[in-house]
Amino acid sequence: MIRVKSRQKTEYGDFQTPMVLAEAVCRRLRVDGIEPSCVLEPTCGQGTFLEAAANVFSDCKQLVGREWNRAYVADARRRLANTGCKVDLAQADFFQQDWPSLLSRQPGHLLILGNPPWVTNSALGTLGSANLPAKSNFQNERGISAKTGKANFDISHWMILHLLEAMPQQDCTLAMLCKTTVARKVLEQAWKVGLPIANCSIRKIDSREHFDASVDACLLVCHMQAAKPNTSCEVYDQLDADQAVTVLGVHSGNLVADQRALARQKHLLASQVTTRWRSGVKHDCRAVMQLERQGWGFVNGLGEAVELEPDYLYPLMPAGAVYRGDVKHTDKFLIVPQKRTGEDTAPIESTAPRTWAYLQKHAHRLADRKSSIYRGRPPFSIFGIGEYSFAKWKVAISALHKQLSFRVIRPQDGRPVMLDDTTYFLSFRTKKEAIAAAARLNSPEVQEFYRAWIFWDAKRPITSEILQRLKAAN
Missing domain, CATH: 3.40.50.150 (Vaccinia Virus protein VP39)
Incomplete structure (x- = not known):
């Protein structure tokens, strides 16, 4: 009371x-x-x-x-x-x-x-x-x-x-x-x-x-x-x-946020959105959907040992690791039951029966997710998923931390690394493209351009709208 x-x-x-x-x-x-x-x-x-x-x-x-x-x-x-x-x-x-x-x-x-x-x-x-x-x-x-x-x-x-x-x-x-x-x-x-x-x-x-x-x-x-x-x-x-x-x-x-800084870097302002920044995967059920490697197996947030097929299991790089720059390896993994938003999840039953049984076991937890975005969607649905999520090379930044640090995210054991929904990223086909993009984003002039727009006391200071205001590289 x-x-x-x-x-x-x-x-x-x-x-x-x-x-x-x-x-x-x-x-x-x-x-x-x-x-x-x-x-x-x-x-x-x-x-x-x-x-x-x-x-x-x-x-x-x-x-x-x-x-x-x-x-x-x-x-x-x-x-x-x-x-x-x-x-x-x-x-x-x-x-x-x-x-x-x-x-x-x-x-x-x-x-x-x-x-x-x-x-x-x-x-x-x-x-x-x-x-x-x-x-x-x-x-x-x-x-x-x-x-x-x-x-x-x-x-x-x-x-x-x-x-x-x-x-x-x-x-x-x-x-x-x-x-x-x-x-x-x-x-x-x-x-x-x-x-x-x-x-x-x-x-x-x-x-x-x-x-x-x-x-x-x-x-x-x-x-x-x-x-x-x-x-x-x-x-x-x-x-x-x-x-x-x-x-x-x-x-x-x-x-x-800073009109004087914007005036100095106004030449970097895009006249229209040409580069689409994406947010990571949103699932709202960490205890079930996120796993951690322990020895040769996996454990979920409920402390349960989990054995699943690799088909729907991907390495996960949390926003905190992106912020710290600790991005070479992760022991965290994410169940990704869809390749695109709204995709039917029923085929999992035949292609990965252990994964299906695990999701069914915890179906009540997934059904209890409060956000209305899950209503009327296939069971176990996630958001922030699409072709871009499965690119092997990415450049990412944490949206929650007060630091403009763009990191190259590389594949792990040949698998694309997923990011959480407090992270924004760009997708690339090659390592060379990703490294070049990160170098530009971390350059002094681009950093000042972004600081002109960012209010660091905001709950989520870095947004996709701000990131997309940068003109694409020639």
Whole structure:
């Protein structure tokens, strides 16, 4: 059972901003020239940010706060009683509030300041929470992306975008603490739909120190500027840093991590996809499908000794080994029951009866795989399989590790080596082709080209979309 306090923190992102951080944020904003006459916090909690704003901004005349927790509203009212500012506090549901109307009524320069909840819609769905926006696929994910979880989103992402859309198009600034990944997604979508924002910045904060949270977090600042909007954002490695470490932006609808690096290597950008990077095999049943050689035999993840025909058994190189460069030999193996996605698996019964019996023995485990991509498919189906998987020479990279290291994967005992689904690879007919491709991919100019696109704090920093932006070699 989820404890009440734990559920409240999970469901409502109930992590109050410490005063030391709230005042540091306000001081930073003041140094950057922001002097609001009104500060509004849409999820004000106990009012720490509003109190900090009253302490720091000398021109501030009005504090406005909305908060779902009635007890917190009372706490905030007591906290702000002696600030000298006009105070407008009310209990309200963020998702029911008429934000355009409320924001438009505020006088002078308006600063929307806050720390919206750091929780995802799927986490709330697991709790059966009603604390959600009206259901809509606001990121426009379709098909397999939605099915495999790509349509999952942070509630703060939805909230910040909703506020940006509701903001008056002049004399208005938004400054929000959020996950760094959320900040980038907000900017990407705001730029995509043409919101008139400018002079944006991302300043990283130490979430471990302030919130005891292991997540990359930041202060996102956006100014409404209908006259001269732009699609760039300076990124600072600290809240109080004076020099940006990089500038992110967009190119052809795609987010760029480092515009300056891309400008230097723009000649490497492909005008269209000519090289198709593939992901490794996806099976979602490691205990059954992956085996390890022990002596002369094999053992599965359940500790069972396994004896199978070689027909459907292939060497497997995990992403960790690719990252480390330990790719000359592997003792791990993978059962590959299909040569292409959707292929009928019934012939295994006659061509490899021991393999068939083994799969049948564990059919319940394979049938219990949660992903909907397996529904309606032949029994024991896998994904990420095709002619490319059986090429004897490959060049591969781990998608999960924070390193641009491309490795040549050679055949083992005459058999093509399979890769897992956290790895991307290219297929080659010959050793010479693979070595030449790896040399180019590991060259300084190609490495800088890729770094221009990669956000290293992402869960999967390296993607096939990024890899495919490189122009093919002449």
